[in-house]
Amino acid sequence: MTRTIPHFVGGTPVTPEDGRFADVFDPSTGAVQARVPLASAEEVRRVIGNAEQAQAAWAATNPQKRARVLLRFLDLVQQEMTSL
Structure with missing residues:
Protein backbone atom coordinates (compact mmCIF):
# COMPACT_ATOMS: atom_id res chain seq x y z
CA MET A 1 0.00 0.00 0.00
CA THR A 2 1.29 3.46 -0.91
CA ARG A 3 1.68 5.83 2.01
CA THR A 4 -0.08 9.18 2.07
CA ILE A 5 1.79 12.31 3.16
CA PRO A 6 -0.77 14.69 4.69
CA HIS A 7 -0.67 18.46 4.84
CA PHE A 8 -0.03 19.89 8.31
CA VAL A 9 -1.78 23.13 9.22
CA GLY A 10 -1.28 24.51 12.70
CA GLY A 11 0.33 21.21 13.71
CA THR A 12 -2.69 19.15 12.65
CA PRO A 13 -2.81 16.76 9.68
CA VAL A 14 -5.37 17.93 7.12
CA THR A 15 -6.83 16.00 4.21
CA PRO A 16 -8.21 17.84 1.18
CA GLU A 17 -11.91 18.56 1.08
CA ASP A 18 -12.36 17.24 -2.46
CA GLY A 19 -10.18 14.12 -2.05
CA ARG A 20 -7.76 14.87 -4.91
CA PHE A 21 -4.25 13.40 -4.64
CA ALA A 22 -1.05 13.34 -6.70
CA ASP A 23 1.62 10.65 -6.84
CA VAL A 24 5.17 11.19 -5.54
CA PHE A 25 7.72 9.37 -7.69
CA ASP A 26 11.17 8.05 -6.83
CA PRO A 27 13.35 9.82 -9.41
CA SER A 28 15.84 6.96 -9.59
CA THR A 29 13.26 4.25 -10.37
CA GLY A 30 10.11 6.05 -11.45
CA ALA A 31 8.11 4.02 -8.93
CA VAL A 32 5.36 5.68 -6.93
CA GLN A 33 6.63 6.18 -3.36
CA ALA A 34 3.70 8.06 -1.81
CA ARG A 35 0.80 10.31 -2.57
CA VAL A 36 0.07 13.86 -1.44
CA PRO A 37 -3.23 15.72 -1.21
CA LEU A 38 -3.93 18.55 -3.63
CA ALA A 39 -5.39 21.60 -1.91
CA SER A 40 -8.13 23.81 -3.32
CA ALA A 41 -7.63 27.57 -3.65
CA GLU A 42 -9.74 28.11 -0.51
CA GLU A 43 -7.66 25.62 1.46
CA VAL A 44 -4.48 27.41 0.34
CA ARG A 45 -5.95 30.75 1.51
CA ARG A 46 -6.67 29.24 4.95
CA VAL A 47 -3.13 27.87 5.19
CA ILE A 48 -1.66 31.25 4.29
CA GLY A 49 -3.81 32.90 6.96
CA ASN A 50 -2.61 30.37 9.52
CA ALA A 51 1.02 30.99 8.53
CA GLU A 52 0.58 34.76 8.77
CA GLN A 53 -0.76 34.40 12.32
CA ALA A 54 2.07 32.08 13.36
CA GLN A 55 4.78 34.31 11.87
CA ALA A 56 4.43 37.02 14.54
Missing part, protein backbone atom coordinates in the same frame (compact mmCIF):
# COMPACT_ATOMS: atom_id res chain seq x y z
CA ALA A 57 5.23 34.57 17.35
CA TRP A 58 8.07 33.01 15.35
CA ALA A 59 9.60 36.45 14.67
CA ALA A 60 9.42 37.27 18.39
CA THR A 61 11.27 34.05 19.29
CA ASN A 62 14.92 34.35 20.27
CA PRO A 63 17.14 33.62 17.20
CA GLN A 64 19.12 31.02 19.14
CA LYS A 65 15.93 29.11 19.97
CA ARG A 66 14.78 29.36 16.32
CA ALA A 67 18.13 27.91 15.23
CA ARG A 68 17.67 24.98 17.64
CA VAL A 69 14.19 24.31 16.26
CA LEU A 70 15.45 24.35 12.68
CA LEU A 71 18.40 22.08 13.51
CA ARG A 72 16.05 19.63 15.22
CA PHE A 73 13.84 19.68 12.13
CA LEU A 74 16.89 18.94 9.98
CA ASP A 75 17.78 16.01 12.25
CA LEU A 76 14.25 14.60 11.90
CA VAL A 77 14.38 14.92 8.11
CA GLN A 78 17.73 13.14 7.99
CA GLN A 79 16.43 10.34 10.22
CA GLU A 80 13.43 9.88 7.97
CA MET A 81 15.62 9.81 4.86
CA THR A 82 17.78 7.05 6.29
CA SER A 83 14.72 4.99 7.24
CA LEU A 84 13.52 4.79 3.62
Whole structure:
Protein backbone atom coordinates (compact mmCIF):
# COMPACT_ATOMS: atom_id res chain seq x y z
CA MET A 1 0.00 0.00 0.00
CA THR A 2 1.29 3.46 -0.91
CA ARG A 3 1.68 5.83 2.01
CA THR A 4 -0.08 9.18 2.07
CA ILE A 5 1.79 12.31 3.16
CA PRO A 6 -0.77 14.69 4.69
CA HIS A 7 -0.67 18.46 4.84
CA PHE A 8 -0.03 19.89 8.31
CA VAL A 9 -1.78 23.13 9.22
CA GLY A 10 -1.28 24.51 12.70
CA GLY A 11 0.33 21.21 13.71
CA THR A 12 -2.69 19.15 12.65
CA PRO A 13 -2.81 16.76 9.68
CA VAL A 14 -5.37 17.93 7.12
CA THR A 15 -6.83 16.00 4.21
CA PRO A 16 -8.21 17.84 1.18
CA GLU A 17 -11.91 18.56 1.08
CA ASP A 18 -12.36 17.24 -2.46
CA GLY A 19 -10.18 14.12 -2.05
CA ARG A 20 -7.76 14.87 -4.91
CA PHE A 21 -4.25 13.40 -4.64
CA ALA A 22 -1.05 13.34 -6.70
CA ASP A 23 1.62 10.65 -6.84
CA VAL A 24 5.17 11.19 -5.54
CA PHE A 25 7.72 9.37 -7.69
CA ASP A 26 11.17 8.05 -6.83
CA PRO A 27 13.35 9.82 -9.41
CA SER A 28 15.84 6.96 -9.59
CA THR A 29 13.26 4.25 -10.37
CA GLY A 30 10.11 6.05 -11.45
CA ALA A 31 8.11 4.02 -8.93
CA VAL A 32 5.36 5.68 -6.93
CA GLN A 33 6.63 6.18 -3.36
CA ALA A 34 3.70 8.06 -1.81
CA ARG A 35 0.80 10.31 -2.57
CA VAL A 36 0.07 13.86 -1.44
CA PRO A 37 -3.23 15.72 -1.21
CA LEU A 38 -3.93 18.55 -3.63
CA ALA A 39 -5.39 21.60 -1.91
CA SER A 40 -8.13 23.81 -3.32
CA ALA A 41 -7.63 27.57 -3.65
CA GLU A 42 -9.74 28.11 -0.51
CA GLU A 43 -7.66 25.62 1.46
CA VAL A 44 -4.48 27.41 0.34
CA ARG A 45 -5.95 30.75 1.51
CA ARG A 46 -6.67 29.24 4.95
CA VAL A 47 -3.13 27.87 5.19
CA ILE A 48 -1.66 31.25 4.29
CA GLY A 49 -3.81 32.90 6.96
CA ASN A 50 -2.61 30.37 9.52
CA ALA A 51 1.02 30.99 8.53
CA GLU A 52 0.58 34.76 8.77
CA GLN A 53 -0.76 34.40 12.32
CA ALA A 54 2.07 32.08 13.36
CA GLN A 55 4.78 34.31 11.87
CA ALA A 56 4.43 37.02 14.54
CA ALA A 57 5.23 34.57 17.35
CA TRP A 58 8.07 33.01 15.35
CA ALA A 59 9.60 36.45 14.67
CA ALA A 60 9.42 37.27 18.39
CA THR A 61 11.27 34.05 19.29
CA ASN A 62 14.92 34.35 20.27
CA PRO A 63 17.14 33.62 17.20
CA GLN A 64 19.12 31.02 19.14
CA LYS A 65 15.93 29.11 19.97
CA ARG A 66 14.78 29.36 16.32
CA ALA A 67 18.13 27.91 15.23
CA ARG A 68 17.67 24.98 17.64
CA VAL A 69 14.19 24.31 16.26
CA LEU A 70 15.45 24.35 12.68
CA LEU A 71 18.40 22.08 13.51
CA ARG A 72 16.05 19.63 15.22
CA PHE A 73 13.84 19.68 12.13
CA LEU A 74 16.89 18.94 9.98
CA ASP A 75 17.78 16.01 12.25
CA LEU A 76 14.25 14.60 11.90
CA VAL A 77 14.38 14.92 8.11
CA GLN A 78 17.73 13.14 7.99
CA GLN A 79 16.43 10.34 10.22
CA GLU A 80 13.43 9.88 7.97
CA MET A 81 15.62 9.81 4.86
CA THR A 82 17.78 7.05 6.29
CA SER A 83 14.72 4.99 7.24
CA LEU A 84 13.52 4.79 3.62
